[in-house]
Amino acid sequence: MTTEFQEINIQIPRTDKPRVVIIGGGFAGLNIMKELDTRHYQIVVLDRHNYHTFQPLLYQVATAGLEPGSIAGPIRHLIEDNEEIFFRMAKVTQLNLERKTVTTPVGELRYDYLIIACGSRTNYFGKDEQFKEALPLKQIPQALNLRSHILQNFEKAVNTTDSYELRSLLNIVIVGGGPTGVEVAGALGELRSHVLPKDYPELNFRQMQIYLVEGMPRLLGGMSDKAGKKAIKYLKDFDINIMLNTMLESYNGKQVQLSNGEMIPSQTLIWAAGVKGNVIPGLPEEVLERDRILVDEHNRVRGFQEVFAVGDIAQMSTEKHPKGHPMLAPVAIQQGTLLAKNLNRMALGKPQKPFRYTNKGYMATVGRNRAVVDMPNGWSFGGFMAWLAWMFIHLMYLIGFRNKLVVFNNWIWNYFTYDRGIRLIIRPFDKEEKKKQREAEISGV
Amino acid sequence: MTTEFQEINIQIPRTDKPRVVIIGGGFAGLNIMKELDTRHYQIVVLDRHNYHTFQPLLYQVATAGLEPGSIAGPIRHLIEDNEEIFFRMAKVTQLNLERKTVTTPVGELRYDYLIIACGSRTNYFGKDEQFKEALPLKQIPQALNLRSHILQNFEKAVNTTDSYELRSLLNIVIVGGGPTGVEVAGALGELRSHVLPKDYPELNFRQMQIYLVEGMPRLLGGMSDKAGKKAIKYLKDFDINIMLNTMLESYNGKQVQLSNGEMIPSQTLIWAAGVKGNVIPGLPEEVLERDRILVDEHNRVRGFQEVFAVGDIAQMSTEKHPKGHPMLAPVAIQQGTLLAKNLNRMALGKPQKPFRYTNKGYMATVGRNRAVVDMPNGWSFGGFMAWLAWMFIHLMYLIGFRNKLVVFNNWIWNYFTYDRGIRLIIRPFDKEEKKKQREAEISGV
Known part of the structure; x- marks a missing residue:
């Protein structure tokens, strides 16, 4: 091992094992930690947060169904049984591939092997400035901000006499008809049916419109036609206005201008239209593609x-997936697991295996008793059974027994009471907080 | 009823019933809402938050034992079955007793009867500026900030080589030996014994000292001597350093200077030394006393x-309590309930009853299996039975069945796993957040 480089700042004991530095404690990073053999490697995990986020359930935090702590797990808890795995809470700001180090605000760290697993962030498709009033839903603080923002608007609405202002406070527009957009629309539809009218008897909820706007001619583009159609049907059960073939033209924080000419007064525009790789500076241009x-x-x-x-950050072309793989948890889990196994094989002088994606199916939920599932064999189903399957799979993949238990209990409670207990404005989402969120987002935090 | 005053801004339908405006949705406010008869009165509740906070368990939010949502309940949920009770999320900034209105940022509101139930806030005994680096523990955002701050310090500590800096990151000083101080000290002692060494194997926890500083010669001044002594014994089981007859002289955010000459390096000073009434401007001086x-x-x-x-805000002298009543939940509950009943009696032309405080006992917990209880009959006990009693009473008084269930489950989990699942830094407590908290505190928000 080369040892001529001194550690600058980040304090990790140097052993004679090669050091693997993993950037990111998401699905990929967690599975590498789990599989990588610490008899051969020292492992250092870096993440800007001290917790793993179970992103598939973020929308339930935003819609007052779950607490943040039930979908987040402290990374240190996951590694506490292995003394060869180190964690440092640090955002990597620069890769120094020639020096074999990464730079963070708390210092530099030398690696022997580097694994970039820092996931994705909200993609405004170059219109970051134009759509700056849109609300993203990719991290826990963003979900909490969204929860506060929506509740604050209702608290304002009860005190508003101007009818245009009132409609803009009540209306919610969701851009993006993928799983996140569909799930958040369904959850908001449920809130409007079961929770909000009881909380705000002074408001007329027929004035509250929820819009789901999608540029393509269908919903759930990554799933089957049947699933897309079922999703539309289920969303209509919750009185969601679905606008296909429609794009967002502009948004000033009060008024949504759509490509079909419609103008919707709304102070809440949820941006669920896409994600992009969370690229860290220091990579040569020839290895980057979109x-x-x-x-x-x-x-x-x-x-x-x-x-x-x-x-999510990796773009791999295989024979079966020449355009790359979907930016989804199963791909991250499978790639992370295989990479760890390959590194273990390498340490033993064994040959490595190429990645082959195993499609285990796709699913999305719309609300109580309603979900859609595409099975890997091409079979597609919906309704109550799909909804049970969706819950089972999500509980299974949720990290940690405590979180499984808490989420399960919450779901049972929410199902039978029709309630959402966490409709709290703990930290108001004010201008200052919005600015902070925006700055963090632009810098990829 | 006088109706010549027009409502300015706050929109509440005017009926022919007298309007009771309640400022504050704490224990007093909630019990008034519950008891006051809406056949005789229209009720409007104003609170700066949209939720009630169960303050006795705040310290468990600060020490990663509970989520905020399990000790907070949406006020609207509590009133959803009664159309004659209105809620507005608004902080009252001014009382206009001659005009019979209150001023809030969202407008003025006319009252027929006004009930001031806005509780208390942290008391720095006039040294607000001097102790500005101290961390209060009176509201949910403050508890979350404290949780983040402590965890952030540990994340810094693993990367620190300077031994003074290291000690200042690990050490925690709690000022105030009342129930809050004792409970938070015990909870931190438990964290240090059972959770932190597993999370941070690279740190030596014998370097981490927890100090409880109290100006009086004993702990739990409001309770029996026996309880105070038992609390000391229990805290010593958790290796807490107790300093009686000691005052805080100064604190610069890094170093604690005590009246006994000791200097303690610590970046975490928790201020639990007292509260004071949350007085709203507009009251004549002659009705205010400290x-x-x-x-x-x-x-x-x-x-x-x-x-x-x-x-908490009321100072009432009775024969039995010539110096007033303790600023505790049971007093607020009893006063709120009686006032509502008296107003109901008044509406029926019946005579009113004077307040007589029923002491139902006092209790404080130190940690697992350890608590102290003073019974109203003078009997005092501690240990496991006291701890069970403490849990039972707190669950009983917790608002809402969902919260009881969630807290109960968490306690079971924490007890058997020795774990604290919520050690998450969701929102880092940075300089900007500190400034925000400070400003909110000074203005009483």
């Missing part, structure tokens, strides 16, 4: 023997 | 037939 890192079938970054990228 | 409002035995503010004050 904000993702080009990797080979072993998740190795082109031209760097000791640098890997996995999950 | 930040509390002087009331008669019917909780009526001197000289104002239609204005009342209850709970």
